Amino acid sequence: MTNPAVSDLIARSNRLGADPKNTNYAGGNTSAKGSETDPVTGESIDLLWVKGSGGDLGTLTEGGLAVLRLDRMRALVDVYPGVDREDEMVAAFDYCLHGKGGAAPSIDTAMHGLVDAAHVDHLHPDSGIAIATAADGEALTKQIFGDTVVWVPWRRPGFQLGLDIAAIKMANPQAIGCILGGHGITAWGDTSEAAEANSLRIIETASAYIATNARPEPFGPALDGYAALPAAERRAKAAALAPTLRAIASRDRRMVGHYTDSPAVLDFLAAAEHPRLAALGTSCPDHFLRTKVKPLVLDLPATATVEEALARLGELHESYRADYQAYYDRHATPESPAIRGADPLVILVPGVGMFSYGKDKQTARVAGEFYLNAINVMRGAEGLSRYAPIDESEKFRIEYWALEEAKLQRLPKPKPLATRIALVTGAASGIGRATAVKLAAEGACVVIADLDGAKAAAAAAAIGSSDVAIGVTADVTDEAAVQAAVDAAVLAFGGLDLVVNNAGLSLSKSLLETTVADWDLQHDVMARGSFLVSKAAAKVLIEQKLGGDIVYISSKNSIFAGPNNIAYSATKADQAHQVRLLAAELGQHGVKVNGVNPDGVVRGSGIFAGGWGAKRAAVYGVPEEELGAYYAQRTLLKREVLPEHCANAVFALCGPDMTHTTGLHIPVDAGVAAAFLR
Ligand SMILES: NC(=O)c1ccc[n+]([C@@H]2O[C@H](COP(=O)([O-])OP(=O)(O)OC[C@H]3O[C@@H](n4cnc5c(N)ncnc54)[C@H](O)[C@@H]3O)[C@@H](O)[C@H]2O)c1
Numbered sequence: 076m077t078n079p080a081v082s083d084l085i086a087r088s089n090r091l092g093a094d095p096k097n098t099n100y101a102g103g104n105t106s107a108k109g110s111e112t113d114p115v116t117g118e119s120i121d122l123l124w125v126k127g128s129g130g131d132l133g134t135l136t137e138g139g140l141a142v143l144r145l146d147r148m149r150a151l152v153d154v155y156p157g158v159d160r161e162d163e164m165v166a167a168f169d170y171c172l173h174g175k176g177g178a179a180p181s182i183d184t185a186m187h188g189l190v191d192a193a194h195v196d197h198l199h200p201d202s203g204i205a206i207a208t209a210a211d212g213e214a215l216t217k218q219i220f221g222d223t224v225v226w227v228p229w230r231r232p233g234f235q236l237g238l239d240i241a242a243i244k245m246a247n248p249q250a251i252g253c254i255l256g257g258h259g260i261t262a263w264g265d266t267s268e269a270a271e272a273n274s275l276r277i278i279e280t281a282s283a284y285i286a287t288n289a290r291p292e293p294f295g296p297a298l299d300g301y302a303a304l305p306a307a308e309r310r311a312k313a314a315a316l317a318p319t320l321r322a323i324a325s326r327d328r329r330m331v332g333h334y335t336d337s338p339a340v341l342d343f344l345a346a347a348e349h350p351r352l353a354a355l356g357t358s359c360p361d362h363f364l365r366t367k368v369k370p371l372v373l374d375l376p377a378t379a380t381v382e383e384a385l386a387r388l389g390e391l392h393e394s395y396r397a398d399y400q401a402y403y404d405r406h407a408t409p410e411s412p413a414i415r416g417a418d419p420l421v422i423l424v425p426g427v428g429m430f431s432y433g434k435d436k437q438t439a440r441v442a443g444e445f446y447l448n449a450i451n452v453m454r455g456a457e458g459l460s461r462y463a464p465i466d467e468s469e470k471f472r473i474e475y476w477a478l479e480e481a482k483l484q485r486l487p488k489p490k491p492l493a494t495r496i497a498l499v500t501g502a503a504s505g506i507g508r509a510t511a512v513k514l515a516a517e518g519a520c521v522v523i524a525d526l527d528g529a530k531a532a533a534a535a536a537a538i539g540s541s542d543v544a545i546g547v548t549a550d551v552t553d554e555a556a557v558q559a560a561v562d563a564a565v566l567a568f569g570g571l572d573l574v575v576n577n578a579g580l581s582l583s584k585s586l587l588e589t590t591v592a593d594w595d596l597q598h599d600v601m602a603r604g605s606f607l608v609s610k611a612a613a614k615v616l617i618e619q620k621l622g623g624d625i626v627y628i629s630s631k632n633s634i635f636a637g638p639n640n641i642a643y644s645a646t647k648a649d650q651a652h653q654v655r656l657l658a659a660e661l662g663q664h665g666v667k668v669n670g671v672n673p674d675g676v677v678r679g680s681g682i683f684a685g686g687w688g689a690k691r692a693a694v695y696g697v698p699e700e701e702l703g704a705y706y707a708q709r710t711l712l713k714r715e716v717l718p719e720h721c722a723n724a725v726f727a728l729c730g731p732d733m734t735h736t737t738g739l740h741i742p743v744d745a746g747v748a749a750a751f752l753r
């Protein structure tokens with residue numbers, strides 16, 4: 076049975092974590108102390124349950140808790156070798172675990188165990204951090220809270236900070252918690268309710284104090300020309316800048332991006348003090364790995380043209396890299412982990428918004444959320460005093476902390492298509508849908524573009540959250556709609572790497588039956604549609620300078636002269652030649668262009684279900700429901716071809732193994748000698 080202390084702790088953590096005002100994503104941790112019967116001795120023992128490393132308070136479950144023997148954890152005080160070797164204590168926690176120990180204990184475990192209160196919350200609220208990073212944070216703490224909340228000077232999280240806070244609690248029995256300079260807050264209570272109430276009291280009191288006492292315009296007066304562009308113009312400019320911004324963020328390592336034009340960001344960038352504040356860097360210690368210490372800020376007004384912005388961004392990127400290298404060189408010691416890349420993870424564009432980057436969409440999005448937290452913190456701190464985050468050398472000690480590096484090294488190997496952004500046309504059904512599922516399963520972010528927007532959205536939702544797949548409505552015959560789909564991909568995930576021209580439909584008619592409208596429709600969707608998609612996508616691929624893949628789902632019929640098939644097969648042959656033409660043209664940009672030639676994919680195909688199957692069955696003289704089996708029997712392998720087989724071929728072409736192949740078509744037809752390529 077779950078210990079009541081644990082159920083209270085989980086409920087409290089979930090409540091606190093549900094409100095972003097209380098703590099940033101995955102920030103902060105909570106704990107409870109209680110007793111249980113030791114299964115070995117039958118005696119009562121005191122335990123500490125504390126949120127383990129990783130995860131978010133809002134979704135914390137019992138499995139996310141580390142469980143330690145309180146007597147052994149506290150006995151570590153006697154062997155503690157001092158602050159210079161405090162990191163060693165993290166490994167020592169493993170010798171204090173109870174039973175299987177649960178989640179890995181985090182660096183903050185010492186604070187929770189050593190503080191003499193049954194329930195402890197450590198949180199990163201914007202309002203609390205605003206006080207914690209104000210130049211006169213200590214005086215403000217006294218003024219706002221009297222002696223109920225105590226100031227603790229900045230110290231990197233660890234065993235010593237735990238000892239400091241425990242001592243402060245002892246010396247201040249009236250205190251309900253403390254403000255941790257440059258960092259966050261810690262509150263405690265004898266009951267879970269008391270701890271929660273004390274946390275909320277600190278957060279809300281700080282927030283109310285800022286609201287009533289902050290000076291107007293904490294970011295300074297409005298800057299001429301820096302106001303937000305109108306929404307449509309802003310998004311168009313964002314989409315136009317995004318490929319180059321991704322190139323900037325990805326010079327050392329390919330990144331996925333996130334864009335936001337939230338009012339908080341636009342207001343910050345429209346005010347006079349934003350360049351000075353942005354240069355001071357972000358505030359919360361656990362942000363640096365995700366945001367880097369400071370963003371790259373475009374120093375041009377919103378009214379600058381895309382061309383002017385791109386030219387200036389190129390210069391700013393070089394100086395950002397040089398600055399970052401210099402920062403690393405200033406602080407690195409022989410023991411420091413190697414530099415992790417010198418490109419910015421947050422890029423701010425006045426009038427347009429914020430672009431943030433990470434190894435996947437969720438990481439990129441959270442980096443942006445962290446910078447929003449930083450903006451809120453700066454607003455509060457500047458409103459009351461002056462924003463004064465921790466020293467650069469301390470930031471470096473956090474960013475290149477050996478313990479953080481060890482966590483990075485333990486991360487699982489990324490999937491083969493991680494950081495790649497795919498757009499698959501006609502992916503609401505059949506082969507396209509199977510391809511989108513496969514690419515997502517191999518780690519790609521996927522944009523499902525289809526004429527049928529509702530089906531596209533449903534197919535995306537079946538793959539996962541909007542961090543993994545989105546659906547967009549797009550008619551590939553319409554140039555503007557194609558551009559809008561590519562823009563949607565670029566705004567959702569930062570760019571584009573992998574394009575699958577799959578949208579199609581099929582009419583089975585003899586020459587004399589084929590109308591001009593039939594001919595045009597087939598050619599509009601397939602030859603013209605894939606031309607338009609390739610053209611819009613190639614512009615992004617070229618600007619990103621990251622290479623890429625374009626795959627055409629062509630057909631066996633691009634080579635084989637089947638019966639009653641003039642319009643369909645002719646446009647498939649056009650698509651097949653686009654593969655060769657574009658492979659020749661785009662090779663210089665590192666873009667590979669290949670094709671897949673399926674045949675007889677009956678199951679799951681809307682083309683077959685929508686009348687084509689019946690007609691082909693009639694042409695071959697078999698019942699429609701036996702068409703798949705009929706096709707299988709006429710293959711060399713006697714196997715039925717499924718959408719998944721075509722999807723596997725797309726993955727083979729753009730996965731890690733076929734890096735040196737372009738201009739190729741892969742038949743996925745279970746072997747049709749008449750369609751052999753030569
Ligand atoms: N099924 C086969 O045996 C077979 C064989 C060879 C080639 N192909 C090709 O594979 C591709 C996919 O076929 P499928 O069998 O999966 O068909 P499908 O009908 O299941 O899927 C095609 C999708 O394309 C979409 N689409 C149609 N017109 C569009 C437009 N103008 N803009 C955007 N989306 C549009 C449809 O809404 C549909 O979701 C087609 O290009 C087809 O020619 C299929």
Ligand SMILES: [Zn+2]
Binds near residue numbers: 103198258259
């Ligand atoms: Zn913290």
